[in-house]
Amino acid sequence: MAFIDHHDVFVGSTTDGHTFIALNRSLPAAHRILTRNGFTAREHQDRTLYLLPPTSAPEAHDRTGQVLHELLPHTMDFADLSWTTRWMDSGPLPQTGAHIDLSDGRVTATADTDVAREVLEQHGFQRTPTGYALPGEIGERERVGIVVRAEIHLWALGHGVEVSLGFPTPDAISPAPSRVSAPAPSHPPQPAMSKRHTR
Missing domain, CATH: 3.30.780 (Translation Initiation Factor Eif1)
Known part of the structure; x- marks a missing residue:
């Protein structure tokens, strides 16, 4: 998946x-x-x-x-x-404080400010030689949830976040799960979450 x-x-x-x-x-x-x-x-x-x-x-x-x-x-x-x-209709978007990349099946991040570094660490990102990463043993759904929560947190503190999914065009979007050979997730479903809104 x-x-x-x-x-x-x-x-x-x-x-x-x-x-x-x-x-x-x-x-x-x-x-x-x-x-x-x-x-x-x-x-x-x-x-x-x-x-x-x-x-x-x-x-x-x-x-x-x-x-x-x-x-x-x-x-x-x-x-x-x-x-x-x-x-945001109230003014320009906040300056970007963190970059999060999900493009290669992992979740990695870089932070441009001390506040962004602190928030990433609070949400479970671990330091690496090139920035931060979420541990590989965390399931995909949970990792998406962590990224969503970290982004909400950073926005609340006035820091923008750039998220890359790694899809250059719509043609590059992943096949439906039925076309992908992958083991069933080993963790139970997480509670429903709704994304933060600047809408």
């Missing part, structure tokens, strides 16, 4: 600026909600992805926020690690 496969709704961004939403279980009215808000359904390697083409941050922010709001009656199991939707 891949990091995008563990939550009912995963929101991410490709390097070329697409916002994508992967649904990992059937949700009533999800197709209608997503397409009404400007996302286009696309079949890709046995999964249906919903894509929003590169657009302005305010538009991506508003459209994605509306989708998540309308999906709330059906699930609260969201993970949002998109960078294309980051926008």
Whole structure:
């Protein structure tokens, strides 16, 4: 499996600026909600992805926020690690304090400030010669949850976070789990979580 496969709704961004939403279980009215808000359904390697083409941050922010709001009656199991939707109507985004990379199956990070270093360590990132990393024995779903919580924490302290998922274009997004040979997760499902909102 891949990091995008563990939550009912995963929101991410490709390097070329697409916002994508992967649904990992059937949700009533999800197709209608997503397409009404400007996302286009696309079949890709046995999964249906919903894509929003590169657009302005305010538009991506508003459209994605509306989708998540309308999906709330059906699930609260969201993970949002998109960078294309980051926008604040109260002013410019905070300066980036940390960079988190999930592109190679591991979770690594670098920190630009003492505050960012402290937050990463509080959330379980361990020092490495090149920055920080989450221990490999932690399951994928838990690692996504840690990244989400660390990002929320840093935003609350006025530090922006850059998250890379390693998908240059929508064509590079991972196949659906049925196409991937991987052992079943050894940990029990974690409680549902909803992403922080600057929306």
